[in-house]
Amino acid sequence: MKKFLPVCLLASVVVAAAAQGTECTKVVVSADSDYAPLHWYDGKRLTGASVEIASRALTALNIPFEVRYVGPFHRVLKEAERGDVSMVASLKNTPERQHYLAYTSVPLFANPIAIFVARDRRFAYAGWKDLIGKRGAITLGNQFGGGFDEFMRDNLKIETAQKI
Numbered sequence: 001m002k003k004f005l006p007v008c009l010l011a012s013v014v015v016a017a018a019a020q021g022t023e024c025t026k027v028v029v030s031a032d033s034d035y036a037p038l039h040w041y042d043g044k045r046l047t048g049a050s051v052e053i054a055s056r057a058l059t060a061l062n063i064p065f066e067v068r069y070v071g072p073f074h075r076v077l078k079e080a081e082r083g084d085v086s087m088v089a090s091l092k093n094t095p096e097r098q099h100y101l102a103y104t105s106v107p108l109f110a111n112p113i114a115i116f117v118a119r120d121r122r123f124a125y126a127g128w129k130d131l132i133g134k135r136g137a138i139t140l141g142n143q144f145g146g147g148f149d150e151f152m153r154d155n156l157k158i159e160t161a162q163k164i
Contacts, residue, residue: 024086026064029054031089032073034139034163038090038109041069050089053108072162074141094143113144131156139164 031039031051039048046069058065065087070079079085081100092111093103115131117123124130128148132155140160143149152158 026066027058027086028084029058029065029067029087029089030070030076030079030085031091032076032139033069033071034073035090045069048089050108054087054089072141073139074162077141092143092145094145094149096143113148128155135159137161 029051031046031048033039033041033046035048037048038050039046041047046067051067055065055067068085070076070085076085076088077097080088088101090109090111091097091101091103115125115136123134128151135157137159138161140162144152
């Protein structure tokens with residue numbers, strides 16, 4: 001059986017840049033629908049710690065908002081890029097995303113890149129180079145920043161999937 005390394009991520013609340021000439025009557029909040037306990041879709045609503053934090057902050061500031069499930073993570077990013085989602089709860093800051101998202105200066109959560117392996121498939125890990133030759137997976141749309149995306153693209157065998 002080949003080694004399988006699902007890699008997960010998270011970071012801070014981000015706000016989509018407002019569409020020019022469009023009046024904003026409420027903030028539309030969304031998030032990755034498959035990243036519990038921080039945010040997930042329970043079949044009825046988008047929920048979790050980051051959604052609760054965003055909701056409480058917007059309520060305290062008296063800003064009208066709606067928490068909206070829009071589908072899988074890559075669709076959340078597309079909706080934010082189009083301006084249909086105003087705020088994405090918990091998202092890593094990358095240069096590509098900065099074109100359409102404004103990030104908070106202080107992250108809500110510490111979120112190092114994590115690698116998970118089956119107990120019977122453990123291996124010594126001292127740095128990124130130890131991942132070369134391993135097989136892994138990430139949720140579609142995930143990016144990590146800090147040079148890891150480029151390392152991953154150039155050196156690793158990574159599959160993408162809609163959900164973890």
